[in-house]
Amino acid sequence: MLKRIVKSEAFRRLIGNTLAAYLDFIDRTSTLIIEPEDIDGYYHAVTPNIVTMWHGQHFLMPFARPTNADIRVMISKSGDGDINAIAAKKLGMGLIRASGGKTARQISRRGGVRGFLEALRCLENGISVSLTADVPKGPARVCGPGIVQLASRSGRPILPTGYATSRRIELDTWDRMAVNLPFSRCGFVAGDPIFVPSNLDEAGLKRECERVKAGLDAVIKRAYAIADETTD
Template sequence: MRSPTVQRVLGRTLAGYLKLVHRTSRIVHQDPLIRDFAVPNKPVIVALWHGQHLMVPLVRPPEMPFAVLLARHADAEVNAIAISRLGLGTVRASGAHRSKDVRRKGGAAGFLEMLSALGEGISMALTADVPRGPAKQAGRGIILLAQHSGRPILPLAYASSRRLDVSSWDSASVNLPFSRAAIVCGEPILVPKDSSDMAIEALRRRLTASLDAATAKAYAIVDGTTQAN
């Protein structure tokens, strides 16, 4: 386990690196929904796939306060320090596939903390897929958060032309400096408070498909296989 001093150094380094990536990259496409929908309808729940959430602090509208959901384990402390230095709050909890694991991982407390943040006007950014897989499959938690909070989900994908693909459970990519970057949103998703289990499952599948489509479009834009519009 890393010492707190090492974690702080690594967190500051990560924050500095993310700023470098942002400052040296040219955003060739920024979805108008970020400003046209997210700003007037704040707070919102921004949904991403794993491996893209660390860029959120650098692309959010400055007038929108945000918090990011991060895991409770020690390795996530570096990310929490970096996120804090980039001006966002954090909620610490972990998702789980089995209900009996939720309490052990702090999921219930994290869910209530996210509800509280949304109630205070703070938008939440969180990954829709649950560690450790299956990757790129939205879990029910984010749908339930939208149901109980009454706030819309905005699917979002970030891609860069220069990147390092990592062999990990989530097939994440490390964004590299001096890239072309694209930010693509899917259509906002509203979850009625009286949604049945069947409706929640349908919305979970819809979110999965929306994030897949946004991700594919973002990569197609930065890789030059489709034009930004």
């Protein structure tokens, strides 16, 4: 009986809506510091773009969304993904239901090809997309090839972002997930746009993945420095 309840759509909707309400509570009780300060101008200067972040650091991203930004977030078709998708939609985000993988079988099962094509269509139509750079279930904070291939194919830049809260619980999970807590000092940082060349060979793909990793590591480090009021 319990297993059926957990798997039911009604239960997932309840948890997703509760998650959205909790995240909204964090936002309303916390102070957000954004870099750069003119995030609207910074973001729209390179729209459409591919907003990216590391897994486990993404829950509060909707609250740093620039004004009038139409961003479609890519979320997996898993059970956890269903909950996250319900919360993201409640918070005003558009959805692409798919995720990447390490093998052709994983990519097929997770709808990676369909998701890639849908993301490409969004970018071609002037709509930004958002996805994590590292692939479930790890390794954490290692950029997978999918986001780089999307940037290469579309010609649109990758925008590395990081969000951190001063009050948090850091879990021992594959993605080093941070459970954000209310009444926090929050830091959101957007890094320099990363433009990826077209027609990458294997060496070029690896090089660009390293560039994305470096960009993401820098912004999340800075976001934590802002949140914790330390020097980075």
